[in-house]
Amino acid sequence: MTQHHLALAVNGRERQLSGRLVAYQDRSEEDAVRRVSGLGTRVPKARQETVVILGLGYVGLPTACGLAARRSSVVGVDISEARLRAVADGDVDLPDAERAVLHDALADGSLRLVDDPEALAEADTVVVCVPTPVDEDRVPDLAALRGACATAVAHARPGQTIILTSTTFVGTTRELLVEPLRRRGLGVGTEVHVAFSPERIDPGNHDHVQRDTPRIVGGVTPECSARAARVIGDLTNSVYLVGSPESAELTKLYENIFRAVNLALANEIADICGALSLDPIEVTIAAGTKPYGFLGSFPGPGVGGHCIPCDPHYLLWQLREKGVAAPVIDQAMRSIDLRPDQVVRRAESMLAAAGTGAIGARVLMAGVSYKAGVRDLRESPALPIIAGLTRLGVDVRYHDPLIGEVELPDGSRLTGEPEPRGADWDLVIVHTVHPGFDYAWAGDCPQVLDATYQFDLAPHRQVV
Incomplete structure (x- = not known):
């Protein structure tokens, strides 16, 4: 069996983390087994x-x-x-490979869809x-989390494994699953x-597929792990075991907090670059050569x-x-929450400088999904930006080839402009x-506010 190591840089020193990275190697169908490294356990596939x-x-x-691709x-x-x-x-937002798996799994019956939670009673594992x-x-x-965990507990039976994957506060697994199960006897x-095994899925990113992304597992006991x-080994080539659900829960929070702080800093550096008449993209790329x-x-x-x-x-x-x-x-989260309002203020100042003013101005949002290549509006900065401009009296519309309609925070709806003209x-x-779509029309607009800092189809663009 291959020995696996993870290298982690801590305070300038590299520590080798080994012995807890689980490797799964497919064998022949006749002798299909998995070996759990470091646990001394050999189990049938x-x-x-x-x-x-x-x-x-x-x-x-x-x-x-992912599971239906390997299970019947x-x-x-x-x-x-x-x-x-x-x-x-x-009609779902999946990469082509997973869409094909979904089609085949539904066709051959390895994946069934139901709305009745009684199905949990037949489960060997609930995720x-x-x-x-x-x-x-x-x-x-x-x-939703409390309801789902209560449902899992209510239908639990001896021999079952329950895995929580939702990102949540530290202690959730014990509070919402372990203690209620014990109260049930x-x-x-x-x-x-x-x-607890936190999800690691990056929508729209085809470079990091589930199979190649390690997963964390923290069980209540070693046998639970x-x-x-x-x-989880049916989803990924490697599983890293931690000593408790709480450790796994904080691991996931740490990952996303790291990203949040990094993004808040990136926006702050962009503001600093603006004050110093520098290009934040050039500076960031240059720093990345280290x-x-x-x-x-x-x-x-x-x-x-x-x-x-x-x-x-x-x-x-x-x-x-x-x-x-x-x-x-x-502070990072406060900065993130305030960023859309900064875009609104910048748009207002550009309209004022052009002599148009905000009231009655026609403004088009190019793209409203939270991320390029995905049909997802959850927490999209576009929504508070549209709401903020609307409060100023701006006539705001949008164009997004992936989003046909938007529901605003006040409950009103906007329908996308299918073929906008910049003028x-x-x-x-x-x-x-979004990749694969033409945005050259935006260059015909007299004013372009580039909130991505990377839109090169409008030489006269300004940034936030």
């Missing part, structure tokens, strides 16, 4: 065991596809009939994949096995999506309850540039 995925969103659906019995459970119809019809958003005050909204680690690793100790990000109109704008608040909320300060994280607008705000 459990393709016939039933895995139930609770929640078929941006994490649950790729998880179901995967059940996807979702309470939304609309979502189940979309999955059944293939909980539900969203963990925040509310308008950036307080964690735990309704089920022994955790003996009768039911529980672990071993059983969870068997299932082969060690630097990980750069590019500035933008804000931070969107399911993870970075939300997940750090789960830790901040928990720390406030404990009276623990986290000033770096707190028809007083200002175009470049927010998201």
Whole structure:
């Protein structure tokens, strides 16, 4: 068996982390086995065991596809009939390879779709994949998570493994799964096995597929870790084991907090470059030539999506309850929240300088999804930007080839402009540039505010 190592640089010194990285190697179908490194466990390849995925969103659906590619019995459970119809019809935002797996799995029956949580009773393993958003005050909204965990507990039976994947506060696995299971009289680690294995899915990024992305597993006991690793090992070539669910929970939060702080810093550097008449993209690329100790990000109109704008608040909320300060994280998240308003103020000043003024001005947002190449509006900076401009009296529209309609925070809806002409607008705000589409029309607009800092089709553009 191959020995695996991870190298981690800590305070300038490199530490070798070994012995807990689980390697899975496919054998012949006759002797299909997996060996769990460091646990002394050799288990049969459990393709016939039933895995139930609770929640078929941006994490649950790729998880179901990944497991169905290697197992003959995967059940996807979702309470939304609309979502189940979309999955059944293939009307989902998946890479081509996963879309093909979904089609084949539905066709051959290895993936079944149901809306009845009673399906959990037949499961050998339950994987909980539900969203963990925040509310308008950036307080964690735990309704979906509590409901899903309660459902898993209610249907748990001896011999089952339950794996929580949703990003959440430290201690969630014990609070919402372990303790309720014990109150039901089920022994955790003996009768039911529980672990936390945070998702690592980057929508729209085809360079980092599930199979090549290591996963973290933290079980309540070593046997819990071993059983969870068997299932997660069907999704990835390597699983890194940590000593507890809490360690795995904080690992995921640390990953996303690191990204949030990095993005907040990138925007701040862009503002500094503006004050010094420098190009932040040039500076960032130049800094990136250093082969060690630097990980750069590019500035933008804000931070969107399911993870970075939300997940750090789960830790901040928990720390406030404990009276623990986290000033770096707190300031980074405040900066991220304020970024869309900075775009609004910049647009207002450009309209004023042109003599147009905000009231009645025609402004077009080029792109509204939170990220290039994805059909996802969750936490998109475009939404508060549109709302802020509307409050100023601006007539705001948008063009996004992937998003046909937008629901604004006040409940009103906007329909996208299918074929815009730059000359028809007083200002175009470049927010998201999707690959494979033509944006040359924006160069015909008299004013272009480039919130991506990288839109080179309008030489007269200005940046935030």
